[in-house]
Amino acid sequence: MNTMEIAKIKRVVKDTQRIKTFILDIDVSAIPGQFVMVWLPDVDEKPMSVSYTSGDMGITILELGDFTRRLCELKVGGKIGIRGPMGRGFKVYGDRLLLVGGGVGMAPLAPLAEDAIKEGKEVTAIVGAITAKELLFVERLKKAGVRVFVSTDDGTAGYKGFTTDVLQELLQKETFDQCFTCGPEIMMFKVLNIAEDKEIPTQASLHRYFKCGIGICGHCVLDGTGLRVCKEGPTFRDKELRKSHEFGYYWRNAAGQKIYFGVKK
Amino acid sequence: MEVEVAGIKLKNPTILASGILGTTGASLRRVAMAGAGAVVSKSAGSEARVGHRNPTVIEVPQGLLNAVGLSNCGIDEMAGELEIAKEAGVPVIASVYGFSIDDYVKSAGALNSYADAIELNLSCPNVERAGQFFGKSPELAFEAVREVKRKVKVPVFAKLTAEAGDIAEIAKACEEAKADAIVAINTIKAMSINIDARRPVLGNKVGGLSGKCIKSIAVRCVYEIASEVSIPVIGCGGILTGEDALEFIMAGAEAVQIGTGVLLRGISVFRKVSLEMKEFMEERELKLEDIRGVALR
Ligand SMILES: Cc1cc2nc3c(=O)[nH]c(=O)nc-3n(C[C@H](O)[C@H](O)[C@H](O)COP(=O)(O)OP(=O)(O)OC[C@H]3O[C@@H](n4cnc5c(N)ncnc54)[C@H](O)[C@@H]3O)c2cc1C
Ligand SMILES: Cc1cc2nc3c(=O)[nH]c(=O)nc-3n(C[C@H](O)[C@H](O)[C@H](O)COP(=O)(O)O)c2cc1C
Ligand code: FES
Numbered sequence: 001m002n003t004m005e006i007a008k009i010k011r012v013v014k015d016t017q018r019i020k021t022f023i024l025d026i027d028v029s030a031i032p033g034q035f036v037m038v039w040l041p042d043v044d045e046k047p048m049s050v051s052y053t054s055g056d057m058g059i060t061i062l063e064l065g066d067f068t069r070r071l072c073e074l075k076v077g078g079k080i081g082i083r084g085p086m087g088r089g090f091k092v093y094g095d096r097l098l099l100v101g102g103g104v105g106m107a108p109l110a111p112l113a114e115d116a117i118k119e120g121k122e123v124t125a126i127v128g129a130i131t132a133k134e135l136l137f138v139e140r141l142k143k144a145g146v147r148v149f150v151s152t153d154d155g156t157a158g159y160k161g162f163t164t165d166v167l168q169e170l171l172q173k174e175t176f177d178q179c180f181t182c183g184p185e186i187m188m189f190k191v192l193n194i195a196e197d198k199e200i201p202t203q204a205s206l207h208r209y210f211k212c213g214i215g216i217c218g219h220c221v222l223d224g225t226g227l228r229v230c231k232e233g234p235t236f237r238d239k240e241l242r243k244s245h246e247f248g249y250y251w252r253n254a255a256g257q258k259i260y261f262g263v264k265k
Numbered sequence: 266m267e268v269e270v271a272g273i274k275l276k277n278p279t280i281l282a283s284g285i286l287g288t289t290g291a292s293l294r295r296v297a298m299a300g301a302g303a304v305v306s307k308s309a310g311s312e313a314r315v316g317h318r319n320p321t322v323i324e325v326p327q328g329l330l331n332a333v334g335l336s337n338c339g340i341d342e343m344a345g346e347l348e349i350a351k352e353a354g355v356p357v358i359a360s361v362y363g364f365s366i367d368d369y370v371k372s373a374g375a376l377n378s379y380a381d382a383i384e385l386n387l388s389c390p391n392v393e394r395a396g397q398f399f400g401k402s403p404e405l406a407f408e409a410v411r412e413v414k415r416k417v418k419v420p421v422f423a424k425l426t427a428e429a430g431d432i433a434e435i436a437k438a439c440e441e442a443k444a445d446a447i448v449a450i451n452t453i454k455a456m457s458i459n460i461d462a463r464r465p466v467l468g469n470k471v472g473g474l475s476g477k478c479i480k481s482i483a484v485r486c487v488y489e490i491a492s493e494v495s496i497p498v499i500g501c502g503g504i505l506t507g508e509d510a511l512e513f514i515m516a517g518a519e520a521v522q523i524g525t526g527v528l529l530r531g532i533s534v535f536r537k538v539s540l541e542m543k544e545f546m547e548e549r550e551l552k553l554e555d556i557r558g559v560a561l562r
Contacts, residue, residue, distance in 0.1 A: 001324045001326070002324050003324065004320075004323065004459055004466060006459065006461035006462055037319075037320070039319075039320060039462075039466075041459070041462045041464040042464060043318075044318050044319050044468065045318075045319035045320040045468070046319065079461070079462070081459065081462060081466075083323075210319075211316070211319060211321045211322065211333060211336070212321060212322035212331075212333075213322075214322065214324070214528065215527075215528070216285055216286070216322055216329065216524075216525070216527060216528055217284070217285070217286075217288065217321070217322055217331075217333060218285065218286035218287055218288040218289065218292040218307065219288050219336070221286070221288065221289050221291055221292040221295075222291065223289065223290075223291045223349075224291060225291065225295075226291045226292050226294060226295025226296075227295075228286075228292075252288075252289075252338075253315070254315040254316065254336060255313040255314055255315045255316070255336055255337065255338055255339070256288045256289070256307075256313075256336060256337055256338040256342075257313055257338045257339070257342060258338075258342070
């Protein structure tokens, strides 16, 4: 049974202007890519990737709306409810790994990189953000021994442009056994296309509106496949995502209405 | 193990209950292809609804507690989802709720040509003045069924709550209003408090209890209803195994619905339950007709 556990905040790290990491006093032994449901009593409960998976668990939060603002106000000693870990994590089998992360999408990718390096694998990461101050986990990755490329939309650090531009260029010269991506869906969609051209198997961690988080309510199900993002996901293989005409085009809001990312296909 | 309920042929007596994996057509189609005899969509209303804040579904001993709050995309989008659900080739039942009789009629009317039957949710415990509000009063239940029957051509099922003072009396009122079948039961109001946080866990504080812990209540309800009405009864509440389903059949049910069972036994629960029912009967050389309602005799 997946019960609610109340965890205490041991440490708070301000990663960027808008992103904070909370280290909790519980060890849920998550696989990178798995998520927990984070409960703020009387406020809400939302899914968050586990960003520190071994030892005391951590979550890394981008301040966006009411829930994340209230979460980011919490200090050391503060308490939150945790259910999980849930869903399926990334599956690593290759030796040369490539990670492509946009914004807070680095959260599930960073522990994946650390684990892989410990196992003697070679890891390259392309980390993107809108601006230099919002780059997440670049130092953490370098410290672990990851080769890091950086891109920012405004050019304040690294390549001026998108992670996908850097990816395209990198794949002209090098190849990898596997690619892992998390970030804005439009970015992940492009990453899949580029990696597929080079025949690099890719896994992406998806974001959909979660209600139950345990595979019962059906709110997070992908069209085309019927797969539940909270149960069979949130990480999917490119082949699974190709069967969903929803991926890259739309998601569903809290009522279950379709919301298109860009123009309607 | 074919059965026929209100003229609808099911390849087996297990039906997906409303509100479980029923938000979209792709999800319903997947459950249908995994072996359900029929599927019921998430209760839809005339307007889209976001529902209650999370936590909306939590695990409790021997069951689930939910206060989803009837979130749904509204009947217009739901019509398209039902069309996708139908691709699996099993009967699709559209569940509707309302805040007024007119509301029920409007929603049932909008979905009637996309579904093999309409299920009236007269029993949701989670939204004030919807669902249960109608299913606790024989007069309102009667009126809801009668008005919907005037509007729609497909069979109409009335889904009832154990929280009605006398569920058999409500069922009789629905039968008089020409309901084609009764579904019993919906979830039962309950609460869970986290003792460390000292707060009710559900966003809505109160929710509806489902799963194994309500099975005996559901069996009692089906038994009472089947003793009083002659229209088919579909049993629902806490069914995980073939043995559970057979208990409902013996209490007088024609078929069963399964919701929470999906959590413990996966989407293949429908195939598993019908197989287990079949095994039980084959070992004893019985047919469903031999045991249906035996406990009532
Ligand atoms: C598997 C998974 C892992 C995630 N990991 C992280 C993470 O590591 N760090 C992080 O900052 N965020 C993560 N998110 C997103 C997070 O759950 C919230 O959606 C986001 O923080 C919105 O915050 P808000 O409610 O404050 O903003 P709001 O302004 O209320 O919402 C902004 C947007 O967030 C989305 N959203 C809101 N509620 C939910 C919900 N219940 N489920 C899913 N999406 C929702 C909607 O797209 C909405 O438009 C993850 C989401 C998923 C599904
Ligand atoms: C998460 C969840 C959502 C539900 N939503 C609905 C709904 O929208 N309409 C409805 O008639 N019943 C709804 N129900 C009730 C179920 O259809 C069923 O009657 C109840 O759960 C008992 O069956 P079970 O024990 O097999 O789950 C919901 C139940 C759950 C657990
Ligand atoms: S959020 Fe309920 S099934 Fe995924």
